[in-house]
Amino acid sequence: MNIFENSLEPVRRIRRKVHERQQTGGVPAQQPDFNHEPLSSPADPKKYAGDLGILIVHGFTGSPHSLHPLAAYLAEKGYPVELPRLPGHGTHWRDMAVTHYTDWIDSVEQAYERLTGAGYRVIVIGMSMGGCLAAHLAARRPVAGTALINPFFVDVNPLMRIAHRVAPVLPVMRSIGSDIAVPGVDEGAYARTPTASIRQLHLLGVETRELLPKLHAPVLYLRSVSDHTVTDASHRYFLQHVSASVEFKWLTRSYHVATLDYDAELVKEFTHKFVQSLS
Numbered sequence: 001m002n003i004f005e006n007s008l009e010p011v012r013r014i015r016r017k018v019h020e021r022q023q024t025g026g027v028p029a030q031q032p033d034f035n036h037e038p039l040s041s042p043a044d045p046k047k048y049a050g051d052l053g054i055l056i057v058h059g060f061t062g063s064p065h066s067l068h069p070l071a072a073y074l075a076e077k078g079y080p081v082e083l084p085r086l087p088g089h090g091t092h093w094r095d096m097a098v099t100h101y102t103d104w105i106d107s108v109e110q111a112y113e114r115l116t117g118a119g120y121r122v123i124v125i126g127m128s129m130g131g132c133l134a135a136h137l138a139a140r141r142p143v144a145g146t147a148l149i150n151p152f153f154v155d156v157n158p159l160m161r162i163a164h165r166v167a168p169v170l171p172v173m174r175s176i177g178s179d180i181a182v183p184g185v186d187e188g189a190y191a192r193t194p195t196a197s198i199r200q201l202h203l204l205g206v207e208t209r210e211l212l213p214k215l216h217a218p219v220l221y222l223r224s225v226s227d228h229t230v231t232d233a234s235h236r237y238f239l240q241h242v243s244a245s246v247e248f249k250w251l252t253r254s255y256h257v258a259t260l261d262y263d264a265e266l267v268k269e270f271t272h273k274f275v276q277s278l279s
Contacts (some may be wrong), residue, residue: 021114034188036063038088039071039083040114047078050279052144053120055111055137056083059129059189060126060152060201061177062257063090066187067127070259073268079275080120082111086133088197090188093172101204108133112141122277127259128152128230130203132208135238139211146244147220147271148254153205153212163198170195179229179256187257212241219246220259220274222258222267229256247274 042054054074056067064071064083071083087103088096108124115122121144131151138146155161177189219242223235236262239246249270254261 032066032086034063034186035068036065036085036188037263038064038085039075039081040070041075041081043073043080043168044075044078047076051119051228052120052275052279053080053082053115053118053122055108055122055124056081056113057108057124057126057130057133058083058086058089059126059130059257060197061093061096061175061190061193062187063189065090066257067125067130067259068191070271072269074272074275076126077272080115080118082114083272084108084111086130087101092180093190093192093194094205096190096197097171097185099197099200101200101207104129104133104204105136108137109141112137117145123147123278125271126151126160128256129204130238132204135215136204136208136211138217139208139213139215143217145218145220147222147274148238149258149267150224150227151221152201152234153209153229154227154237155202155205155230156231156233160198163195163202166201167195173198176229179227179258180261181226181253182253182261185260187260209237209241212238213243215242216244217272218278219244220270221246221248222251222270223248224251224254224256224258224261224263226254227256 001264034241056071058067065086071081075081086107087100123145124134125147127149129152131148175191178187251258251263254263
């Protein structure tokens with residue numbers, strides 16, 4: 001069992017895989033070409049002449065690949081978009097094993113400063129751990145708004161806090177990525193999860209939870225009904241501890257990686273409307 005999972009998740013994963021094989025006739029899906037590269041797209045003055053800039057943050061063990069469709073959609077609308085690749089991600093799991101959660105915070109901060117340095121008010125969007133990093137930023141720095149997609153705030157397993165003690169004996173665990181309802185779709189996350197990094201995720205959650213009362217800008221919160229990665233404890237904690245106005249919407253057809261799932265177009269629609277509301 002992975003200490004990033006709750007106790008029933010291994011059984012649920014087997015059931016999902018059986019269902020996926022039934023839908024695809026047992027034929028393995030062809031692996032896509034993953035785009036792990038960051039994106040830095042300037043504003044298109046012919047389409048957008050406002051002062052909003054968009055910062056998008058990907059999740060734990062993943063890469064910008066999972067958010068490129070959303071980033072491209074917003075860039076096509078003319079907005080300036082920054083989609084950084086967090087340190088230790090999109091390369092090899094060994095690179096992630098030696099990064100600290102503060103490295104991820106610093107990476108998001110640098111992308112934020114690229115937008116504010118160009119004179120933009122920032123809307124920060126994050127999925128999964130990226131949502132946690134987005135909230136961490138929004139609680140400390142001025143933002144126009146925050147959009148969260150299945151964000152992580154609360155440990156899904158109490159053993160996450162002692163993962164650093166497990167790491168010397170069990171340095172890696174199986175992947176937690178690609179929780180997607182659409183058969184054959186893969187987000188390109190690491191095939192292995194560095195155990196030491198699970199401890200870093202725990203520490204990020206602890207620090208971010210302490211900051212949540214300081215988050216005051218408007219929030220769009222998108223939550224999948226069937227998320228097998230982040231538990232409902234995260235959104236419950238968030239809603240209980242922020243004073244910001246929160247627009248909460250359920251995603252009924254997607255798993256955790258909603259930006260690559262059945263509700264991907266809905267995510268784009270909700271996000272764009274939220275951005276427009278802050279213009």
